[in-house]
Amino acid sequence: MPTPTVPNGVPPLEELLASAHVVSLPMRVKFRGIMEREALLLHGPLGWGEFGPFPEYADGEASRWLAAAVEAGWQGFPPPLRSSIPVNATVPAVSADRVPDVLARFGRVDAVKVKVAERGHTLDDDAARLAAVRSALPDAAIRVDANGGWDVPTAVSALTRLAGVGLEYAEQPVPTIDGLAEVRSRLRAAGTPVLIAADESVRKESDPLRVARAGAADLIVVKVAPLGGVRRALEIVAQAGLPAVVSSALDTSVGIRAGLALAASLPELPYACGLGTVSLFESDISTDPLVADDGAILLRDVSADAGLLSQFAASPERRDWWLARLRRVHTLLTAP
Structure with a gap:
């Protein structure tokens, strides 16, 4: 019934x-x-x-x-278009000497997201953390996530400096959509090759498409739960008309399964996804957690263990x- x-x-x-x-x-x-x-x-x-x-x-x-x-x-989820989802490693705002230990938990990866602009940390700390990642992974794509922690002048100055390690993109460097547009404009005018990604400006806005209309980002970061599900997220990506990165909201394997469903259903998946965050937990709720193997997670169902x-x-x-x-x-x- x-x-x-x-x-x-x-x-x-x-x-x-x-x-x-x-x-x-x-x-x-x-x-x-x-x-x-x-x-x-x-x-x-x-x-x-x-x-x-x-x-x-x-x-x-x-x-x-x-x-x-x-x-x-x-x-249930929409039918998938792919069965293997590339994922990035995630390096929290740790000291540079802890970077190798954090990366070791993810195995082989081709992309790394590094937290920056964390309260209590300086730009020197961020630069050292990025340098440690680049030293450990000379060929990996590196993206930074500031969670809106900078103002416009600080973001432009910081990203100009951090671009030296070779940044794939910078996620939410400032809090507002207008600020993102300004940072993006200033970096482009200066010839600084850092793309701008919008995260909070998509998932926390009453109008998640405004960032695209404002020309404030080169790509968007989408998370299933804050957007109301896989189908709703697919609609937003289609309407935004921008490349998308699927990311985690610090989920257990149950939430990661939904993120994988979204990544598997997107018509295009140009970037590694931020779905490897179960490796940041001491334990998961599944005996067979959804963690990366050789830089990717295979699409499969997951159950919570009693x-x-x-x-x-x-x-x-x-x-x-x-x-x-x-x-x-x-x-x-x-x-x-």
Whole structure:
């Protein structure tokens, strides 16, 4: 018998609550300022879905994450066009001497994303981190992610300096769309060969296509959960008319599976994807995690392991917090 649904194709709240598991996974290194990644996992008739908006996100924004989880568990993914997805390694804002250890967890890779502009770190720290990556991987494509941490003059100055290692692109160097357009214009006028990628200016905007209309980026970074699912992300990429990089929102293997579904469904995939972030966890929720092998992840389904769900179950207080959030967001998502 088909699963009963409420408005907008979302299962009843009771069904979601009955399948919910809240986990807290320890990180190997600090990432986005955290050492524990919490997420709520849902088990539907078609597989597992992940609801993991960061705690600071408001319920309205979090509702897109629930829509993505419902798509994964109750609707399924579009047919794939490819079965192997190239992925990059990710180097957090660690000291240069720790770079080899971080890279070693990813195995052989052809591309690396390096965090820069982290609070408490200087441009000298960023330059040293990039130099260490280039020393370890002379032929790899290197991209940097500033998470909007610079203003326009600082971004132009920093990227002019960091371009010396050979940057594939710079992701979200400044917070605003107008700022991205200005940075891009100044770099091009100066002949600095760094492409600009928009991330937060796509996934956190009420109008994710404005960045393309403003000529503010050369490519866009798309993440399944913040955009409301694989199908919605495919629509945004098609309408934007820009090359796309599929990236992770620091997901478990369940969330990575959705990212792989998006990358597998895009008509073109010109860049390695940021879907190798399970390697940043001490443990995953699957005994067969979705991690890179020889620079790529093969498209396959993944299941959460009951033992790991129990081992890494969040505290009762945090579980209650997440279930309360699920109730609120479900109300928003099913409103007429």
